[in-house]
Amino acid sequence: HEAGDLPSGDLDDPFRNDPTRLPALKVLKDKPFNAETPIELIPDNFLTPNELYYIRHHLPVPVVDPATYKLTIEDSTGATLASLSLSDLKSKFDAHEVVTTMVCGGNRRGALNDLAAVRGFKWGAGVLSTAKWKGVWLRDILGSSGIRNESDDIKHVWFTGLDTDFSQNYGGSIDIDRALDPRADVLIAYEMNGVEIPRDHGYPVRAIVPGVLGARSVKWLGHIRVSPDMSPALWQQGPAYRMYPAEVTWENIDQAEKPAPIEEWPVMSAICSHAPGAEIYAVDETVRVRGYAYSGGGRGINRVDVSADGGKTFTPARLLPRPSQPRGRVWAWTLWEAELPISVADSETELVCRALDSSHNVQPERPETIWNLRGLLNNSWHRVPVSIVVEDDDD
Amino acid sequence: HEAGDLPSGDLDDPFRNDPTRLPALKVLKDKPFNAETPIELIPDNFLTPNELYYIRHHLPVPVVDPATYKLTIEDSTGATLASLSLSDLKSKFDAHEVVTTMVCGGNRRGALNDLAAVRGFKWGAGVLSTAKWKGVWLRDILGSSGIRNESDDIKHVWFTGLDTDFSQNYGGSIDIDRALDPRADVLIAYEMNGVEIPRDHGYPVRAIVPGVLGARSVKWLGHIRVSPDMSPALWQQGPAYRMYPAEVTWENIDQAEKPAPIEEWPVMSAICSHAPGAEIYAVDETVRVRGYAYSGGGRGINRVDVSADGGKTFTPARLLPRPSQPRGRVWAWTLWEAELPISVADSETELVCRALDSSHNVQPERPETIWNLRGLLNNSWHRVPVSIVVEDDDD
Numbered sequence: 172h173e174a175g176d177l178p179s180g181d182l183d184d185p186f187r188n189d190p191t192r193l194p195a196l197k198v199l200k201d202k203p204f205n206a207e208t209p210i211e212l213i214p215d216n217f218l219t220p221n222e223l224y225y226i227r228h229h230l231p232v233p234v235v236d237p238a239t240y241k242l243t244i245e246d247s248t249g250a251t252l253a254s255l256s257l258s259d260l261k262s263k264f265d266a267h268e269v270v271t272t273m274v275c276g277g278n279r280r281g282a283l284n285d286l287a288a289v290r291g292f293k294w295g296a297g298v299l300s301t302a303k304w305k306g307v308w309l310r311d312i313l314g315s316s317g318i319r320n321e322s323d324d325i326k327h328v329w330f331t332g333l334d335t336d337f338s339q340n341y342g343g344s345i346d347i348d349r350a351l352d353p354r355a356d357v358l359i360a361y362e363m364n365g366v367e368i369p370r371d372h373g374y375p376v377r378a379i380v381p382g383v384l385g386a387r388s389v390k391w392l393g394h395i396r397v398s399p400d401m402s403p404a405l406w407q408q409g410p411a412y413r414m415y416p417a418e419v420t421w422e423n424i425d426q427a428e429k430p431a432p433i434e435e436w437p438v439m440s441a442i443c444s445h446a447p448g449a450e451i452y453a454v455d456e457t458v459r460v461r462g463y464a465y466s467g468g469g470r471g472i473n474r475v476d477v478s479a480d481g482g483k484t485f486t487p488a489r490l491l492p493r494p495s496q497p498r499g500r501v502w503a504w505t506l507w508e509a510e511l512p513i514s515v516a517d518s519e520t521e522l523v524c525r526a527l528d529s530s531h532n533v534q535p536e537r538p539e540t541i542w543n544l545r546g547l548l549n550n551s552w553h554r555v556p557v558s559i560v561v562e563d564d565d566d
Numbered sequence: 567h568e569a570g571d572l573p574s575g576d577l578d579d580p581f582r583n584d585p586t587r588l589p590a591l592k593v594l595k596d597k598p599f600n601a602e603t604p605i606e607l608i609p610d611n612f613l614t615p616n617e618l619y620y621i622r623h624h625l626p627v628p629v630v631d632p633a634t635y636k637l638t639i640e641d642s643t644g645a646t647l648a649s650l651s652l653s654d655l656k657s658k659f660d661a662h663e664v665v666t667t668m669v670c671g672g673n674r675r676g677a678l679n680d681l682a683a684v685r686g687f688k689w690g691a692g693v694l695s696t697a698k699w700k701g702v703w704l705r706d707i708l709g710s711s712g713i714r715n716e717s718d719d720i721k722h723v724w725f726t727g728l729d730t731d732f733s734q735n736y737g738g739s740i741d742i743d744r745a746l747d748p749r750a751d752v753l754i755a756y757e758m759n760g761v762e763i764p765r766d767h768g769y770p771v772r773a774i775v776p777g778v779l780g781a782r783s784v785k786w787l788g789h790i791r792v793s794p795d796m797s798p799a800l801w802q803q804g805p806a807y808r809m810y811p812a813e814v815t816w817e818n819i820d821q822a823e824k825p826a827p828i829e830e831w832p833v834m835s836a837i838c839s840h841a842p843g844a845e846i847y848a849v850d851e852t853v854r855v856r857g858y859a860y861s862g863g864g865r866g867i868n869r870v871d872v873s874a875d876g877g878k879t880f881t882p883a884r885l886l887p888r889p890s891q892p893r894g895r896v897w898a899w900t901l902w903e904a905e906l907p908i909s910v911a912d913s914e915t916e917l918v919c920r921a922l923d924s925s926h927n928v929q930p931e932r933p934e935t936i937w938n939l940r941g942l943l944n945n946s947w948h949r950v951p952v953s954i955v956v957e958d959d960d961d
């Protein structure tokens with residue numbers, strides 16, 4: 172073979188078994204596959220249809236035989252405490268459902284890269300989706316293996332995927348307190364929006380960690396291990412999901428002085444109804460703006476402010492009806508819409524949105540103030556430049 | 567009597583039994599007494615000395631006889647389920663301790679009032695303090711009265727104080743989930759920093775609701791009631807502790823459309839070492855800046871950025887050692903200090919600080935973007951204008 176992209180089906184192509192995807196997805200990379208949910212479709216569905224759910228793969232999609240699938244539960248020495256088949260999971264534990272939004276730490280990275288180069292996919296605002304997951308509580312699985320309390324040997328829970336490049340598998344970890352907290356709703360899932368989890372989303376079993384960035388909701392889950400330490404996986408230990416101060420660059424980065432791994436997204440929001448450069452017709456007199464808002468850690472959205480004059484004035488958006496979720500467990504986004512008057516004084520303007528969460532945190536006004544070398548957690552006010560078109564009657 | 571202030575000791579003065587206070591407190595009002603902790607002393611003590619703890623009273627300090635004191639636990643009809651003496655509290659329940667920062671919702675209101683008039687005391691940045699409280703878990707008290715789960719009749723827990731103006735008593739409420747959550751650490755306290763709670767801080771018994779603004783930690787606690795509804799008290803129902811959008815004014819306020827009561831402070835920080843107008847000596851070459859950072863809801867502080875050039879460049883501060891608190895239960899502040907080079911190019915500059923919390927929320931850059939008619943939750947970047955004095959050798 173010559174080097175380069177291999178045709179699908181080629182036995183040397185590690186991605187040859189990847190599933191086919193909907194062309195509507197906004198693809199950033201083919202192998203491994205990485206694609207956004209089309210942002211303009213987001214406000215149409217509180218639960219994202221499975222085939223439109225964003226995809227963030229680090230490795231090829233593994234082929235898992237449900238008949239022989241086993242999830243192993245391991246103690247801090249790596250000894251197997253339990254080995255659970257898919258039917259064990261479905262029959263030995265009570266089933267539960269969680270509706271949660273999942274967000275990639277790189278959502279809206281592209282806008283940080285526009286300020287100064289950052290590493291990672293230059294994502295837009297569509298690297299998030301919402302689903303209803305069904306499965307069993309992680310704490311029930313741990314409890315059945317005798318793990319019911321934090322101890323010196325039990326501080327973290329590792330999730331290791333079956334996806335591999337033969338030198339390493341994808342993995343990540345959460346702390347044991349979150350794993351055991353009945354109010355944290357950490358799920359080991361086998362259904363997504365009422366059907367088997369599609370292969371692209373972790374078939375047959377994945378972790379779902381509500382309120383925490385997507386990287387910890389490990390797909391194709393093969394192993395759960397308790398440990399005194401965090402997962403040794405690259406994606407837990409490396410800079411991929413850590414928020415460095417703006418002063419830190421790839422030249423002066425100190426690998427020994429690492430910020431804590433990111434767990435929860437701060438409050439954020441985005442406009443979905445208009446792409447940059449969209450034309451708004453002045454004859455309509457108002458513009459209907461639609462979007463989403465979300466905050467990590469189970470915090471809900473109290474208010475979304477929207478502007479059609481570049482941020483000079485704001486109007487509270489109408490928050491769309493959504494399933495109620497209890498205090499501190501508002502895992503899913505809030506969709507919203509606003510009808511704003513158009514000022515024809517300027518032919519160019521910006522639509523702007525910003526949200527307030529249930530802890531009264533707000534979004535930063537300028538992305539410059541949160542720039543970081545990995546382009547993570549861009550929750551600055553979302554600005555969409557648009558043109559106001561005054562139509563000529565003679566047209 | 568003539569109208570006007572009555573001399574202390576006058577039988578007609580409802581405040582005649584108020585305790586004496588340390589003159590170091592920064593007093594905003596005498597009757598009822600309202601005073602800040604002197605901000606310059608804050609960085610000296612992780613636990614604020616009791617006599618320097620901020621005081622925010624709405625009514626006269628009640629005289630409570632510990633020998634006859636009773637805390638009543640009431641069901642949703644108001645029927646008494648239990649009546650607990652001080653010795654009942656100390657003998658019938660296990661004692662626990664919580665270290666928590668408490669913050670008035672009006673901290674730094676003065677700076678919002680500088681933009682446009684707001685109602686309420688024009689507080690500076692010293693309406694917060696930290697103490698180690700000892701008492702019994704609220705959930706243990708509720709449990710001993712048979713209240714162990716949320717139900718249609720049990721959605722909120724009212725706290726009613728013994729302080730009164732004879733038409734109403736001070737009160738507030740929290741939701742039952744927080745009251746029962748073992749990770750929320752809600753305490754019914756009888757000790758403050760190792761001694762009986764001083765009269766100004768709730769003697770003999772008060773509620774301590776960690777991570778929630780001070781208004782819910784009701785002092786001189788007389789009654790705990792469960793209810794399907796929030797407390798009817800003015801301070802729970804009125805606009806005093808609700809965050810209105812900037813567009814809402816006292817002229818256009820819609821009393822029927824109230825934002826949710828504030829529970830948790832967003833991430834915030836302040837400089838304590840320098841008052842506005844302070845002089846910095848260029849000959850020192852660097853300036854040592856000290857302050858505090860805090861976030862509500864048990865979120866810890868990941869980073870504090872400090873600037874000595876008005877916010878053009880920031881340097882991470884050194885976060886001072888503090889007692890470790892578990893994930894999601896970091897109830898107490900983080901004190902910090904930074905040593906920054908002085909630029910003598912400008913004779914006037916601003917010291918600026920801003921914090922990042924464990925959920926990666928940041929503070930808003932400009933107070934204009936969070937202005938609200940009650941001047942609540944001002945967590946904008948803290949800016950302190952200072953002068954740089956270039957001393958003359960001939961002086």
Ligand SMILES: [Mo]
Binds near residue numbers: 227274275276385386
């Ligand atoms: Mo991600």
Ligand SMILES: [Mo]
Binds near residue numbers: 622669781
């Ligand atoms: Mo307050």
